[in-house]
Amino acid sequence: MRVLAAKVWTPTDIEEAWSLRKKFHLESCFVAGGTLLQTQWEKGVSYPPQLISLEKVEELERMNYKTEGAKRFLQIGSMTKLATCRNHPVIKEKWSLLSTAIQQIAAPAIRNLGTIGGNVVYGFGDAIPALLALDAEVSYFDGKTIKIEKLDHWLNTRQNNEVLLTGVILPEYRHSSFVTQFYKKVGRREAFSGSVVTVSGVIGQNDAGIIDFVRLAVGGGDNRPQRLKETEQLLIGQMIKPLLLKNVYDTILNEFHPISDVFYSGDYRRWTAANIVISELSRLEG
Template sequence: MGMRMLDAQVWTPADMKEAWTLREKFHLQSCFIAGGTLLQTQWEKGVPYPPQLISLEKVEGLEGINYKTEGTKHFLQIGAMTKLAACRNHPVIKEKWSLLSTAIQQIAAPAVRNLGTIGGNVANRFGDAIPALLTMDAEVSYFDGNTIITEKLDHWLNTSQNNEVLLTGVILPEYRRSSFAAQFYKKVGRRESFSGSVVTVSGVIGKNDAGVIDFVRLAAGGGDNRPHRLKETEQLLIDQTINPDLLRNAYETIINEFYPISDVFYSDDYRRWIAANIIISELSGWERKG
């Protein structure tokens, strides 16, 4: 790794405007770098470093976790440079957004979580934290060269220009809590948390006192598959009570809606099967407990 690092020039801008100017100057010959764990993974696969690395470590205002209130809205603002380990162990996240803490626990090894940042995990658009963030209806904020813009993570993941922005933070709104709520995050990997995932799924589901599902978000990703919401399955489940027929229909909908790619280890059909089985298992178990 050391020789590769010597091949690249590292820039340390003091603010976002300077970082943006450098990115515009070097364009595709450069990239923003936070904890550097993604570059390490790519390097191990034989992908060379860009010749110009723009480190964000000295840019002020990109680190920290703050619980905020604006009118009737309550939300958590996480700076993009905040370490994954800090997110996992933060008391407010553990209390109000515990699904994120659960997800981070399963991301790589502790040493990686101590270096990697929440922004880096999201910015590459394939990070294992993203399914959990999608089910929490997270937003992202980013600098576009002129101003800081905030938009839904779900939308940002599918916009072509997101490689040309500087991610500044992740925002978690307090989500509605039903009478009975359950949440889950499951990562299936070749060697548990120390490898890239085969499939990663997450869900937040609630039902009212009558046992009717009144709140649901589901997301799936894993490996080189960009995580996305399973909105057709969500629509199928909403306003329904769980029963064998609904579970069978939900299984088929997941199979048709989740479109992973194959690699040398696992086929797309296998990944679909794993994702569908995990979600249906969670729904079945939740109903038994309810």
């Protein structure tokens, strides 16, 4: 029977948490819900000797609906449980895509422990494609101040910077006559298994059926989630027609380059992602 030998620290604010991380550096890590560490430990991966738990940092569990000028957004503390996000009435009303995505993350017991911040910091979490499609931002502490950045940019640069994620920010959709959204997870087995491919999207159309905004995101397996920005640009200002769908399919295959593993090839993931997007767009044709 393996015994946890690490020492657990419980700071009460982000400055204290940051100072502990700087003190112990590579011999430490931040801990949110701890579900990922538990999984790794069960596989034989050792914990670092110093664990910095964020469970007592109350400011990281707050959820606030704010208005700043013409901008309205929901600020979610990074320590907010996944189950709380899934069931929160404001999220279910205005950002239901996130609630839908969280429902397909792991088992209920894990959602009761896991946090939105932990899912994002992991870098491959199944909530990330939905957050990218929702144009989410993240807030983080860099040792001096709280900064805000687009999630897609942060995912591509965070590995080079030591920061403490403090929250996720969801802006309200821009106005369109008709908005559709989707979240599709293809797994090896049941819904709470690891994903093979995850695809998410938010599409807005005007009264004439012309797309006036679109955000598409893909991920799955050990592939870092990404926005399909070339595909998005192809769709902007267009009405959905068969020729457009063919061009979208080809563009996705050129833009998305997932890696292979022992179960599925990268090509299979590309084709699956492209087929899902085309299926969803076809529902809007005409």
